[in-house]
Amino acid sequence: GQQVMQIPQYQHVQEGEDFTTYCNSSTTLSNIQWYKQRPGGHPVFLIQLVKSGEVKKQKRLTFQFGEAKKNSSLHITATQTTDVGTYFCAGPSGSRLTFGEGTQLTVNP
Amino acid sequence: NAGVTQTPKFRVLKTGQSMTLLCAQDMNHEYMYWYRQDPGMGLRLIHYSVGEGTTAKGEVPDGYNVSRLKKQNFLLGLESAAPSQTSVYFCASSYVGRPDKQYFGPGTRLTVT
Numbered sequence: 760g761q762q763v764m765q766i767p768q769y770q771h772v773q774e775g776e777d778f779t780t781y782c783n784s785s786t787t788l789s790n791i792q793w794y795k796q797r798p799g800g801h802p803v804f805l806i807q808l809v810k811s812g813e814v815k816k817q818k819r820l821t822f823q824f825g826e827a828k829k830n831s832s833l834h835i836t837a838t839q840t841t842d843v844g845t846y847f848c849a850g851p852s853g854s855r856l857t858f859g860e861g862t863q864l865t866v867n868p
Numbered sequence: 869n870a871g872v873t874q875t876p877k878f879r880v881l882k883t884g885q886s887m888t889l890l891c892a893q894d895m896n897h898e899y900m901y902w903y904r905q906d907p908g909m910g911l912r913l914i915h916y917s918v919g920e921g922t923t924a925k926g927e928v929p930d931g932y933n934v935s936r937l938k939k940q941n942f943l944l945g946l947e948s949a950a951p952s953q954t955s956v957y958f959c960a961s962s963y964v965g966r967p968d969k970q971y972f973g974p975g976t977r978l979t980v981t
Contacts, residue, residue, distance in 0.1 A: 768908060792968045801958060801972040802911065847910060854899055854918050854967045855926065860910040 761786050763850045765859035773867050778835040780862035782848035789851055791824055791831045796861070797844040838866050869894050872973035874959050880979045881949045889944040889976050891959030897971070898964035900942040902926075902934060904955040905975075911958065917942055918964075949980045 762785040772778050782791065790809045794802040806815055808824035808831060815822045819842075821834045835842055845863045849856040875890040891900065902914040903926075913926030915934040923934045931953060933945045942961075946953060956977050960970040 765910075790968060801974055802960075802970075803972070804969050807968050849968075851968055855901065855913055855916055856967055856970065857913075858903075858911040860908060 761850055761852050761857045763848060763857050763859040765848060765862055767862055768860060769863050769865075771865045771867065772838050774840060775837050778838050778842070778864055780833050780846050780848075780864075782831045782833075782859050784829050784850050786850075787828050789828075791828075792849045792851075792856065793822060793831075793833055794847045794849060794858075795844050796847065800844075802847060835864075838864070840866050840868055842866055871895065872959055872961055872971050874957075874973040874976050876976060877974065878977045880981065881946075882981055883950060885949050886945070886947050887949065887978075888946075889957055889959075889978075891942045891944070891961075891973055892940055893959075893961040893971070893973075894940065895961065895963075895971065896939070897961035898939070899962045899967055899970075900936065901960040901962075901970065902932070902942065902944045903958045903960065904928065904953075905958060906955050914944065914957075949978075951980045954978060954980045 764783050793805040796802045812826045813824040819836045823832045845861040847861045849858045872893045901916040903911040912928045917923045917936040920939040935943045958975050959973040962970045
């Protein structure tokens with residue numbers, strides 16, 4: 760079945776540093792989703808990417824979908840303490856999603 | 869709108885006991901999902917439903933049963949709890965044809981001793 764892998768599993772940064780998490784799929788994806796889960800909270804949908812090579816921005820967050828539609832990345836510029844949490848990518852599989860293991864981001868003030 | 873709610877928030881069970889987790893949504897969503905979340909393993913799908921009266925197995929269905937008798941409710945049952953089922957359980961729902969954008973409940977933290 761479809762596998763979605765994320766690296767790194769953990770990332771510790773100083774406030775103001777940049778952060779990137781990478782997502783790779785074993786199969787070509789029709790689209791990819793990103794979710795954020797704050798500590799003690801539940802996952803919240805951030806964005807969907809659909810087109811090959813697509814780049815979308817949300818303030819300091821930049822999301823990219825690879826040309827081959829098998830990988831994606833999330834880059835945060837100048838991290839803030841509010842960015843703390845776990846970021847998940849997810850690929851579609853019929854009427855369900857397959858989530859990556861997530862990247863847990865901690866930000867030291 | 870309350871969105872997606874889960875009952876209970878916390879529960880401690882002894883091995884062999886049974887329980888039911890309730891998920892309710894007030895967004896008229898067709899699709900509903902049950903996940904478990906364990907450290908370092910992301911979100912793993914247990915069972916899901918694409919409409920009232922229908923259910924299907926996910927990645928890790930063993931030891932769990934589900935029912936979707938009403939569109940707004942999705943129940944997850946553990947017939948004989950085991951320590952390996954200690955986890956955080958999340959329910960989610962989405963509009964028909966939009967499994968990409970799921971709305972999650974606050975979670976249930978279950979400990980089996």
